[in-house]
Amino acid sequence: MANLPSIPKGTRDFSPEVSAKRNYIFDTIKYVFKRFAYRQLETPAMENLSTLTGKYGEEGDKLLFKILNSGNFLKKVSDKELCERNTAKLAHLVAEKGLRYDLTVPFARYIVQHQNEITFPFKRFQIQPVWRADRPQKGRYREFYQCDADIIGSNSLINELEIVQMIDEIFTKLNLKVTVKINNRKLLAGIAERIGFPEKFTEMTVAIDKLDKIGLKKVYEELIQAGISEDAVNLLEPILNIGGSFDDQMQCIEKFLGETESGITGIQEIHKLFDYISLFRFNNNIQLDLTLARGLNYYTGAIFEVVSDEVQIGSICGGGRYDDLTGVFGLKEMSGVGISFGADRIYDVLENLNRFPKDVISNVKLMFVNFGEKEEKYCLPVLQKLRNAGINAEIYSDSVKMKKQMKYANSNNIPYVALAGETEISENKFTLKNMQNGTQKLVSANEMINILSE
RNA sequence: GUGGUUGUAGUUCAGUUGGUUAGAACAUCUGAUUGUGGUUCAGAGGGUCGUGGGUUCGAGUCCCAUCUUCCACCCCA
Secondary structure: OOOOOOOOOOOOOOOHHHHHHHHHHHHHHHHHHHHOOOEEOOOOOEEEHHHHOOOOHHHHHHOOOEEEOOOOOOOOOOHHHHHHOOHHHHHHHHEEEEEOOOOHHHHHHHHHHOOOOOOOOEEEEEEEEEEOOOOOEOOEOOEEEEEEEEEEOOOOOHHHHHHHHHHHHHHHHOOOOEEEEEEEHHHHHHHHHHOOOHHHHHHHHHHHHOHHHHHHHHHHHHHHHOOOOHHHHHHOHHHHOOOOOHHHHHHHHHHHHOOOHHHHHHHHHHHHHHHHHOOOOOOOEEEEOOOOOOOOOOOOOEEEEEEEOOOOOOEEEEEEEEOOOOHHHOOOOOOEEEEEEEHHHHHHHHHHHOOOOHHHOOOOOEEEOOOOHHHHHHHHHHHHHHHHOOOOEEEOOOOOOHHHHHHHHHHOOOOEEEEOOHHHHHHOOEEEEEOOOOOEEEEOHHHHHHHHHO
16 A cells, blocks of 8 residues: 555544543533533634634744635735745734634633623533644644533632532543642732732742642742742742641631732632532542642632542643633623533543443444345344334345454454344244354344343 | 654564665454354465655665654643
8 A cells, every 4th residue: 555644743533432432521521511501502613813813822822723715815915025924924914714722712702792692691511622733742632622611600609619519520420539629819819919929920820830740849940030039939838838628728828818808808719619518528539729720821710620539640620710701802791610621631541540331332232144135134124123122233234254244243342143044034033142152042033122122 | 932752564563884575473355164253274465664855886774854753841631
């Protein structure tokens, strides 16, 4: 075979086996989202570039996939501009559309565009691929799926509670043990204020967010490099080394924050949320983590992150509250809170622990062997009957050598094969072969249905 | 975007200081076995050695470029 075709860098094919496993994850997440009254939204793969640019910072803009205008895409470009070779400037002239970078910005765009048709608060979930022109590496792709649920137009902390409940329920259903870490950006703002560097809030959160990964020393270095004085960084120590029970942590942070304004509301919010949480029993650990920061800087209130207790892989789910997501599109004062599940990482964890249910993979129960025209006519009505009874079944479509047909059933993990030749037809029966243990017996069509329905 | 790394059959990999016709295992197909797969045996097909240049009498092997793979950083799911 000459040159095999291939797919672009950082993209993947999902084989039937892998697809089945991925659907198991998506279906579980979807089922829980729906039960909490979130409704599905789908938006186009491509957005106007003006919708996307400037929303993810300078880095993000570079990672946007841009779509070349159709037809004569050089129409708007002058010879002079072409010669200047200023790619940033040229990009806007030759491309008006781009592939979506996440699901949050298209969601915000949708809300603003349809604000008069939407009854708030609005709850939506969205499971679609997103694209980033990043350099691929372990667990990072140029095309990957996000599973988001957001509620917008409500300040109630009940929404935060429900997000924690959804996380707990989804990972329970997936048979995974996780820890849900919760913090509040207002506490972090209070901390920045207290150490005398409120304007360094973003830098501070980005650095603290790396604590798990790079350790205390490097975080200090990064904070100092960001322009925060050494004295101020030293003040942070009790916070970064904090531990103990919820009450211990709260006592410590309350004392530390004192009268800072955002600190007080942050503490109130945390108390209220954990008050709600204490009303329920959860299967997973729920804990306050004052060092949790999350890099994304549109979060303003509660923030969540979920890590597996069983496999070290980084966060498999994250989210938080944002106060002004739609502001950039001209709709002010819309507070929302959302959560995003990383399907690819959850897949890796399940695969790693061998936790995919066995029946996810093969769902074809039976194959009829094809002996020829007369036999086909005998089998086809029974095949139809099986399908009507809810059994996934098929007939080998060509009357080829039996060995080939058996091999097909075997390599597709089909557990039963039905054979009907002259003898069986004369008795109005089938030979039903169990492919796992090799046994076979003569049964009627109805007996076959009963056996396969078990 | 920065630094490193990888590429030989469908897949995983051998291939000596540069030297005849580039190998193995698994997979595929055919037969042993015309109504029995997963085991066994015999055989077959499958390669412009990622691509394009260069050095050389001669390149899978050396040099350059480019693409790809994987990894780290930046950033992020």
